[in-house]
Amino acid sequence: MNGVHDMGGMQGLGAIVPEPEGPPFHAAWEGRVHAMTVASPTRANIDAGRHQREKIPGPEYLAMTYYQKWFRSLSDLLVLKGYATREELASGKAAPGTPKATPLLTGDLVAATLSRPGSYVREGASPPKFAVGDRVRARNINPDGHTRLPRYARGHIGEIMALQGAHVFPDSNAHGRGEDAQPLYTVRFTARELWGEAANPRDSVSLDLWEPYLERA
Amino acid sequence: MAHDAHDDHDHGQDAPSDMALRVKALESLLVEKGLVDPAALDAIVDHYEHRVGPRNGARVVARAWSDPAYKARLLADATAAIAELDYTGRQGEHMVVVENTPQRHNLVVCTLCSCYPWPVLGLPPVWYKSSAYRSRAVIDPRGVIAEFGTELPDDVEVQVWDSTAEVRYLVLPERPAGTEDLDEEALAALVTRDGMVGTARL
Numbered sequence: 001m002n003g004v005h006d007m008g009g010m011q012g013l014g015a016i017v018p019e020p021e022g023p024p025f026h027a028a029w030e031g032r033v034h035a036m037t038v039a040s041p042t043r044a045n046i047d048a049g050r051h052q053r054e055k056i057p058g059p060e061y062l063a064m065t066y067y068q069k070w071f072r073s074l075s076d077l078l079v080l081k082g083y084a085t086r087e088e089l090a091s092g093k094a095a096p097g098t099p100k101a102t103p104l105l106t107g108d109l110v111a112a113t114l115s116r117p118g119s120y121v122r123e124g125a126s127p128p129k130f131a132v133g134d135r136v137r138a139r140n141i142n143p144d145g146h147t148r149l150p151r152y153a154r155g156h157i158g159e160i161m162a163l164q165g166a167h168v169f170p171d172s173n174a175h176g177r178g179e180d181a182q183p184l185y186t187v188r189f190t191a192r193e194l195w196g197e198a199a200n201p202r203d204s205v206s207l208d209l210w211e212p213y214l215e216r217a
Numbered sequence: 218m219a220h221d222a223h224d225d226h227d228h229g230q231d232a233p234s235d236m237a238l239r240v241k242a243l244e245s246l247l248v249e250k251g252l253v254d255p256a257a258l259d260a261i262v263d264h265y266e267h268r269v270g271p272r273n274g275a276r277v278v279a280r281a282w283s284d285p286a287y288k289a290r291l292l293a294d295a296t297a298a299i300a301e302l303d304y305t306g307r308q309g310e311h312m313v314v315v316e317n318t319p320q321r322h323n324l325v326v327c328t329l330c331s332c333y334p335w336p337v338l339g340l341p342p343v344w345y346k347s348s349a350y351r352s353r354a355v356i357d358p359r360g361v362i363a364e365f366g367t368e369l370p371d372d373v374e375v376q377v378w379d380s381t382a383e384v385r386y387l388v389l390p391e392r393p394a395g396t397e398d399l400d401e402e403a404l405a406a407l408v409t410r411d412g413m414v415g416t417a418r419l
Binding site: 005006007008009010011013014015016017018019021023024025026027028029031032033034035036038039040041050053062066067068071074075078083084088089091092093094098100101102103105106107108109110111114115116117118119120121148149150152164167168170184186188191194195200202203204205206207208209210 | 236237239240241242243244245246247249250251252253254256257258259260261262264265266268270271296300303305306307310311313326328329330331336339340342343344346347348349350351352353354355356357358359361364365371372373374375376377378379380381382383384409410411416
């Protein structure tokens with residue numbers, strides 16, 4: 001979806017405020033939101049979580065802090081997936097007679113679970129159509145669902161720099177339509193191709209793009 | 218009403234105290250329903266506060282500076298080379314290391330959300346997640362880097378990496394001059410988080 005989250009190349013969104021290395025959470029509730037998002041049964045689908053944050057209405061999205069967005073999207077996903085009702089979220093109490101579930105992640109399993117090497121690569125997908133060095137154009141698509149093809153790259157020509165294997169395809173997985181693994185490529189676009197003649201001719205931007213986003217140029 | 222540092226530069230809709238209450242209510246509900254284990258929440262917070270962070274990445278960089286064979290493995294298959302130091306897990310599943318040279322500088326961003334290599338850098342700082350950084354890093358990387366205090370000469374190539382998939386990028390900074398006599402631990406102390414994101418040069 002062409003939401004405000006897709007902000008690459010926008011100007012006027014304020015100053016960058018550097019921050020020294022320090023604690024990751026700036027209030028205790030931020031850590032709890034992070035932890036609940038990681039531990040919740042809704043965490044099973046990372047793409048659905050990202051899409052839920054994108055669906056926060058633009059004016060609100062821009063006004064929220066990072067963990068306010070996480071809190072909102074976790075609450076919305078819990079309702080959407082049937083784990084809680086709006087009434088329960090408002091009261092903080094389960095409706096009478098609610099059966100008690102068993103947590104997926106218990107304290108003793110956390111360290112091993114968070115450190116476990118995982119993979120988004122899936123075997124058995126169709127072989128890649130493009131090779132390193134091929135020129136490709138990012139397609140001009142404007143889906144109203146989840147996509148990881150930023151607007152600033154659409155319609156532009158780049159070069160395949162690397163093949164990353166077949167990765168879970170977010171445009172499908174975010175919507176519960178299956179993982180539909182697709183070849184993933186690192187594609188380099190010159191800064192001039194993206195931003196015009198004023199850009200430094202040496203500079204480039206590389207993106208990781210799935211095959212359905214690309215056509216031969 | 219109390220405001221934390223976070224809110225000073227990224228205003229939200231709710232005062233922090235309101236958020237604290239709402240988050241507490243959500244946690245009570247999820248615990249009562251058996252959807253989360255409070256001990257797991259404590260352990261997750263502890264993990265991201267104490268077990269991962271940019272010192273992990275600094276050790277990777279210091280090893281690469283000290284050991285040419287390790288550096289070659291790191292550039293060829295970063296996921297495996299980083300796993301040699303036991304830095305594995307969520308948001309580090311597919312690692313790529315990009316090397317700075319005198320003629321090339323690398324900068325990492327996630328324009329669509331806030332993707333960041335957690336096992337080696339920990340959770341991202343507020344600026345990395347901000348609209349300002351996410352929007353400008355791809356169109357004006359030299360301006361962004363200058364705001365962090367480094368003016369890059371025109372003849373240095375800037376490569377920006379937008380983390381649009383599950384591949385996570387770590388910048389291998391150049392080893393500073395005059396560090397020939399330092400051991401790995403002393404070298405690691407020179408490596409900064411911003412140097413590994415690319416907003417700074419060491």
